[in-house]
Amino acid sequence: MELKEKLLSSFMAFEERVDVQTELHDLRTLAIKNFEHKGFPTKKDEAWKYTSLNAILKKDFTVFPKNESTIEFKDVKKYFLHEIDTYKLVFIDGVFASNLSSTTHEGIDVCLMSSALTKPKYKMVIDSYFNQIASKDESLTSLNTAFANEGAYINIPKSKVADKPIEIMYFSTGSETALLAQPRNLIVVGENSHVQIIERHQCLNENAVLTNSVTEIFAQKRAIVDYYKIQNDELEANLIDNTYVSQKQESHVSVQTFSFGGNLTRNNLNFYQFGERLTSTLNGITIIGDKQHVDHYTLVHHAQPNCESFQDYKGIFSDRSTGVFNGKVYVEKEAQKTNAFQKSNNILLSDKATINAKPQLEIFADDVKCSHGCTVGQLDETALFYMQQRGIPKKEAKALLMYAFSNAVIESIKIPELKNRITTIIATKLGVKLGFDL
DSSP: OOHHHHHHHHHHHHHHHSOOOHHHHHHHHHHHHHHHHHOSOOTTSGGGTTOOOHHHHTSOOBSSOOOOOOOOHHHHGGGSOTTSOOEEEEEETTEEOGGGOBOBOSSSEEEEHHHHHHOGGGHHHHHHHTTSSSOSSOHHHHHHHHHOOOSEEEEEOTTOBOSSOEEEEEEEOOOSSEEEEOOEEEEEEOTTOEEEEEEEEEESSSSEEEEEEEEEEEEOTTOEEEEEEEEOOOTTEEEEEEEEEEEOTTOEEEEEEEEOOSSEEEEEEEEEEOSSSOEEEEEEEEEEOTTOEEEEEEEEEEOSSSOEEEEEEEEEEOTTOEEEEEEEEEEOTTOTTOEEEEEEEEEESSTTOEEEEEEEEEEOOSSOEEEEEEEEEOOOHHHHHHHHHTTOOHHHHHHHHHHHHHHHHHTTOOOHHHHHHHHHHHHHHHTSOOOOOO
16 A cells, blocks of 8 residues: 555544544545645656655655564764753653653643643643644645654643753654654744754664654744754665745744754754844855755745845765755845845765755845855865865865854854754764864
């Protein structure tokens, strides 16, 4: 049975397993009908022109894993920011792991989507925000909505600052030969509030995993959200990450994506600006090799005047790896005084590595400052020669040049312990010790 047919036949069984309101039942039904109509995206779709799911979808994925996990913290400690205290939402094969988690309802809500979707005390927030900014048209987002049940629910009320970062961790144990996971996250950050969030999906063995994740982020007036995605998984892991961001006036939202591992990674990142004098920041670093594939598909929709957006994506590709950057900035007629900047810089370390870049601007306002740019090249041989002449071995010289190439994004990380962790991962990917105090 093909995966699409398996999912359609599993939908009724899924609905019988979860306690949902009538409104959610109707929403799920519409979503599964949209997925049934559109199916999985193919290279015939313009947005998926350079990314094929065909080889992945041939696997016999388990939709409902048994989850017989005996994972302890010592088994997964290295994946957490254990140097500092954090709130933790941990899921093992899609099921909440209370023994590994640290949640709270004191001042802020850091808890489960399954609770938020079923308990009356959360109904007002769910009705106001759940599935409000996520695409109703995109087939994989619809698939996630149809099966949405578990994930992270974070609600930061008005004028609250989360006292420590929040880690959202999804582990796959490999108990199934191939697993389909569909986590759903909802983050609501109130007026004048601030939160830092780290999200990671991690396989614990080499069995195949396909994760179809959806995250909705709502930033109210003057809210500050710093969101970090760490993608450094096993080579049999496949991730489709759909993130939707809604911003109100004077808010600041930053999403930083670090793509180092996995077989295929597709990041769909969509920002919608619904207020004036706000800032959207989209940064990314991709360092991959072998036959890995990473696709960044971004949209920043400027609908109000006096707003800013910044996109800075760095890519380093070796072996037969492939990268895609498709970044779109859309400026409506009313969005005068917009400042929108987008750039994608890429280094190819092999003549068999490939990058497909398509920066786009669609501007309907006449008083704006907008720019986009893309570069694809190799390491600067003159700089490399200069460093070698001063006694730096060629391997270390290359690594230093590549680290310097990525440094602007690294420096924008606001959690020192996370900055050290990312620097360590980069050094490992480059195969050297860069000599930093970690």
